[in-house]
Amino acid sequence: MKEIKYGIIGVGNMGSGHLQSIQSGKVPQAVVTAIADINENRLNIQKEKYPNSNFECFASGAELIEKGDVDAVIIATPHYGHPELAIQALRKGIHVVCEKPAGVYTKQVKEMNKVAEESEALFTMMFNQRTNCLYRKMRELIHTGAIGTIKRINWLITDWYRSQSYYDSGDWRATWEGEGGGVLFNQCPHQLDLLFWVTGMMPKYVHAYCHFGKWHDIEVEDDVSAYLEYENGATGVFITSTADAPGSNRFEVLGTGGKLVCENGELIYYKNEIDEREFNRTYQGGFGQPKFEKIIVETDGENPQHVGILRNFTNAILGKEELFVQGTEGLNGVILMNSMLLSTWLNQGIEIPFDDELYLEELNKRRKSSQKKRSKDLLLDTEGTY
Numbered sequence: 001m002k003e004i005k006y007g008i009i010g011v012g013n014m015g016s017g018h019l020q021s022i023q024s025g026k027v028p029q030a031v032v033t034a035i036a037d038i039n040e041n042r043l044n045i046q047k048e049k050y051p052n053s054n055f056e057c058f059a060s061g062a063e064l065i066e067k068g069d070v071d072a073v074i075i076a077t078p079h080y081g082h083p084e085l086a087i088q089a090l091r092k093g094i095h096v097v098c099e100k101p102a103g104v105y106t107k108q109v110k111e112m113n114k115v116a117e118e119s120e121a122l123f124t125m126m127f128n129q130r131t132n133c134l135y136r137k138m139r140e141l142i143h144t145g146a147i148g149t150i151k152r153i154n155w156l157i158t159d160w161y162r163s164q165s166y167y168d169s170g171d172w173r174a175t176w177e178g179e180g181g182g183v184l185f186n187q188c189p190h191q192l193d194l195l196f197w198v199t200g201m202m203p204k205y206v207h208a209y210c211h212f213g214k215w216h217d218i219e220v221e222d223d224v225s226a227y228l229e230y231e232n233g234a235t236g237v238f239i240t241s242t243a244d245a246p247g248s249n250r251f252e253v254l255g256t257g258g259k260l261v262c263e264n265g266e267l268i269y270y271k272n273e274i275d276e277r278e279f280n281r282t283y284q285g286g287f288g289q290p291k292f293e294k295i296i297v298e299t300d301g302e303n304p305q306h307v308g309i310l311r312n313f314t315n316a317i318l319g320k321e322e323l324f325v326q327g328t329e330g331l332n333g334v335i336l337m338n339s340m341l342l343s344t345w346l347n348q349g350i351e352i353p354f355d356d357e358l359y360l361e362e363l364n365k366r367r368k369s370s371q372k373k374r375s376k377d378l379l380l381d382t383e384g385t386y
Contacts (some may be wrong), residue, residue: 004095004314007034007070009061009085011042012170014099014126015076018306023050027152027310029318034068036061061085070094072122072317074310078172079104079180083112087325090119095317097310099126102330104180105363106338107356124313124326129190130197131308132266133299138260139198140251141269141297148257148275153199153228153236159247160187161219168373169220174218175189177370180363182220183242184210191251192333195238199253202332203236205229207349208340215243219370226340238340242308258292267297 006022008015015037022030029301036058037043043057055198058064059242060364061077065088072095075309082104086096096116102125110314116123129135132162141147153182172178179185184192208226215222228236251262258272273291309325316323335352343350345362 002318003029003031004072004317005033005069006030007036007064007068008032009036009064009072009073009075010077010081010099011035011037011046012039012076013080015074016046018072018074018076018310019046019050021307021310022238023053027314029312032312034058034064034070036064036068042108062088065089065092065094068268072097072313074126078178080178083108086123087115090115090121090123093119093121095122095313096327097124097126097313098327100184100193100330100333101337102327102334103208104334105184105360106331106334107360109331109334110356113331116328122313122316122323124309124316124323124325124359125193125327125330126306126309127193127197127307127325128309129194131305132303133301134262134265134303135194135198137267137297137299138251138262139200141260142253142255146257146269146271146358147253147255148272149232149257150201150230150234150253150255151278152200152234152252152254153195153201153230154250154252154254154339155191155195155237156239156248156250157188157191158239158241158244159249160242161348162187162216162222163246163248164216167216171372173373174220174222175370175372176215176363176366179220179373181337182212182218182222182342184221184224184241184340187242188224188240188323188337189333190195191238191240191378192336193329194251195336196332197329198251201230201232201234201338202352203228203339203347204231204352206336206339206343206352208343210341210344215241219366221344223340224340226343237363258295267299268296271295 011065012014022032032055034056073089074097082098086098089096167174197245210221211223212221223241253260256276258270261268271293279290312324337349342359
C-alpha cells in the first residue's frame with residue numbers, strides 16, 4: 001500500500017498541528033518525511049516531541065522542496081511566502097496544500113494559479129470550513145433553488161476574540177511587512193471563501209470601512225464593516241472584529257423563496273409558501289407577507305476540518321477520490337480582502353475586478369514603514385479556534 005510522503009513547511013501554530021494529525025495516524029496513507037522552519041528552535045521542539053520519527057529537517061522551505069524526499073508539501077508559513085513556495089513546488093511536480101490565505105495580494109496569487117494550471121501536480125487550499133456540514137448543506141440548498149433568487153447576504157462574524165498576547169506571540173504577526181493584513185487575512189479567509197462557495201456569487205462592488213489597530217497595539221485592521229453589491233441586484237454586509245466579547249457568528253442568506261440562517265451550531269430554513277416576487281405581484285390585501293415554514297435542517301453531522309482536507313488530498317493523489325477544494329479558488333477570498341482594504345485606503349467604493357498593480361502600490365506604501373515587534377515566539381494551541 002503506497003504512502004504519500006509529506007513535507008511540512010513552517011512548524012509554528014498551524015504546521016505543528018498538521019504534523020500532529022499525520023503523526024497520530026489521523027490521515028491514513030500519509031507520512032511526514034521532512035519538516036522545515038527558519039527558526040531552528042521550532043525544528044528542535046518537533047524532534048524532541050517525536051523522537052522516533054525519521055523526518056529530515058531543513059532550514060527553509062525552498063531547501064525542503066529542492067532536497068526533501070517528498071511527494072507533497074503543506075505550506076504553513078507567514079502569508080507572503082505562500083505563493084512563492086507553492087510555485088517552486090508545483091514546478092517540480094510536487095503536490096501542494098497551502099494554508100489560508102492563498103497570498104497577500106491578487107497579483108501574486110494569479111501568478112501562482114497560472115503555474116498550478118500548467119502543473120500536473122495537485123493543488124489545494126486548507127479551506128477546512130468547507131468540510132463543515134452546516135455550510136455544505138447551505139450550499140446544497142442554495143444551489144438546488146430552495147431559497148429562489150438570492151436578494152441579501154449578511155455575515156456577522158466576531159466570535160474569535162484575540163488578546164494582545166496573541167498578536168505578540170510572533171514578530172511578524174499583525175504587521176504590513178510580516179503578515180500583510182489583519183483580521184481579514186488571518187481569521188476571515190474561511191468566511192470570505194464561504195461567501196462565494198456557499199452562494200456561488202462574487203460581489204461586483206465593495207465599499208468597506210477598515211479600522212487599523214483600533215482595539216489592539218497592531219498596524220493592521222482589527223475591525224471591518226463592508227457593504228457588498230452583486231450582479232443580480234443582491235446586496236450584502238460583512239462585519240468582523242477580533243475585539244468583540246462576547247462575539248457573534250450569524251450567516252444569513254435571503255432569497256425570494258425564503259432564507260437560511262446559520263447560527264449557534266444549527267441551520268434554520270425559513271421556507272416561503274409562495275415566492276416573494278410572485279406574492280408581491282398578486283397579493284391584493286395591502287398589509288401582509290408570504291406565509292412560511294420554519295425548518296431546522298438536518299445534516300450528516302460530519303465536520304472533519306483540517307484532517308478532512310488532508311485525507312481528501314491524500315486520497316486524491318492516490319486516485320481514490322476527487323479533489324474537494326481546487327487551490328486556484330483561493331483567489332476569490334484574496335480579491336475580497338484586497339477590495340476591502342483598497343476601499344478604505346482610497347475612501348471610495350471599489351469595482352471588482354480592480355487594478356492589481358494599484359493595490360500592490362498601496363500595500364507597499366505601508367510595508368515601507370512597517371516594523372517587526374518584539375515577541376516571545378510562542379507556539380500557541382489552536383485547538384477549538386476554528
